[in-house]
Amino acid sequence: xxxxKTTIGCDSEYFLKEITTGKIVSAIDKxxxxxxxxxxxxxxxxxxxxxxxxxxxxKFFTDFxxxxxxxxxxxxxxxxxxxxxxxxxxxxxxxxxxxEELRHPDSCIMGCSPDMSAWTGxxxxxxxxxxxxxxxRCNGSHPHVGTKxxxxxxxxxxxxxxxxxxxxxxxxxxxxMDRRKLYGKAGAFRPKSYxxxxxxxxxxxxxxxxxxxxxxxxxxxxxxxxxxxxxxEVPEIVRRKINHG
Numbered sequence: 001x002x003x004x005k006t007t008i009g010c011d012s013e014y015f016l017k018e019i020t021t022g023k024i025v026s027a028i029d030k031x032x033x034x035x036x037x038x039x040x041x042x043x044x045x046x047x048x049x050x051x052x053x054x055x056x057x058x059k060f061f062t063d064f065x066x067x068x069x070x071x072x073x074x075x076x077x078x079x080x081x082x083x084x085x086x087x088x089x090x091x092x093x094x095x096x097x098x099x100e101e102l103r104h105p106d107s108c109i110m111g112c113s114p115d116m117s118a119w120t121g122x123x124x125x126x127x128x129x130x131x132x133x134x135x136x137r138c139n140g141s142h143p144h145v146g147t148k149x150x151x152x153x154x155x156x157x158x159x160x161x162x163x164x165x166x167x168x169x170x171x172x173x174x175x176x177m178d179r180r181k182l183y184g185k186a187g188a189f190r191p192k193s194y195x196x197x198x199x200x201x202x203x204x205x206x207x208x209x210x211x212x213x214x215x216x217x218x219x220x221x222x223x224x225x226x227x228x229x230x231x232x233e234v235p236e237i238v239r240r241k242i243n244h245g
Contacts, residue, residue: 001054006062006145006147006149006219006220006223007060007061007062007145007146007194008060008062008067008143008145008146008148008216008219009057009058009059009061009067009143009144010058010141010142010143010144011055011056011057011058011059011141011142011144011197012055012058012098012139012140012141012142012203012206013050013051013054013055013056013138013139013140013141013203014053014054014055014089014090014139015022015052015053015054015062015089015090015092015095015137016028016030016031016054016082016087016088016090016202017087017088017089017090018086018087019083019086019087019088020086020217024090024092024095024097024099024101025087025101025227026052026101026102026104027049027050027052027053027095027106028049028052028107029049029102029104029105030049030054030085030087031047031048031049032047032048032162032192033046033047033048033049034048035048035050035055035210036044038055038057039063041077041078042077043070043074043077044059044070044167045057045058045059045070045074047078047127049106051106051107051108051109051137052097052101052102052106052137053105053137053139054078054089056074056147058070058071058074060144060146060169061190064212064213064217066218067212067217068209068213071168071206071212072209073210074146075089077178078140078144079142079211084105086230089172091139091194091207092139092170092176092177093139093174093178093179093202093203093204094136094137094178094179094202095136096135096136096139096178097135097136097137098135099135101157102135106152107137108181110126110127110129110137113190114126115188115189115190115197116187116188116189116190116191116197117185117186117187117188118155118156118159118160118163118186118187118188118189119160119186119187119238119239120187124169124185124188125161127182127183128182131143133182135179136178136181136182137209138178138179138182138183138202139202140178140179140183140184140199140201140202140203140237141201141203141204141205141206142195142197142198142199143186143198143201143215143219144192144195144196144198145158145195145196145197145198145219145223146192146194146195147194147223149194149227150194150195150223150226152191154226154231155196156190157190157226157231157233158182158196158222158226158231159187159189159196160234160238161222161225161231161232161234162189162198162200162218162219162222163186163187163200163234163238163239163244164234164238165222166198166200166201166218166219167200167201167214167222167238167242168238168241168242169214169218170200170201170202170205171241171242171245173204173205173211174201174202174204174205176202176204176205177204180243183199183202184200184201184202185200185242185243186198186200186239186242186243186244187200187236187239188241200242201215218245
């Protein structure tokens with residue numbers, strides 16, 4: 001059991017799909033909120049367009065049942081409102097958009113806040129969808145981990161171990177291959193005042209309770225190992241597999 005209360009939340013991106021045609025469309029001008037001022041849903045989650053996706057900002061919890069219920073409630077609330085407008089949430093991780101859906105200037109704003117690599121200690125370059133990838137857009141879902149034990153000097157080791165436990169697992173569970181051409185490189189994270197934001201995973205894990213529980217339990221085990229001094233250095237092969245596997 002963790003000596004400190006561990007809080008876990010996440011921000012997740014999703015495409016919108018037309019109900020009648022199945023076409024993936026831009027979320028710009030179709031949902032409320034902005035990145036600076038998200039619209040707060042009845043569930044307590046925030047919502048706003050992000051590039052061409054819909055971003056949901058789920059709240060922090062210390063208990064999985066409460067977190068899971070919050071995610072389910074948020075999905076239901078959003079689906080009800082989207083259906084009134086003829087849309088639903090797509091489960092696609094990445095998509096090559098029709099160019100007509102990318103005419104708005106915001107559709108080209110990607111990676112506006114840089115993240116870091118736990119493997120190099122440097123900032124990761126912003127993704128550049130050029131050439132064959134020009135119309136590719138992708139969705140991530142980034143767990144945010146908060147605990148007093150996760151001090152800045154522990155970030156690098158903790159994130160590498162997240163790669164080992166969750167990043168490697170995602171290679172077998174996340175069937176999308178295109179997102180990794182732009183996002184989700186090994187060790188991608190943002191340091192936070194409360195801990196870290198882990199940016200390797202796509203949104204695949206948010207769609208089922210089993211995968212949500214897998215991520216939740218994996219994080220708690222890592223926090224326990226952190227607090228008991230059991231976290232070890234992670235071999236370079238993990239980085240290579242996530243980036244090229």
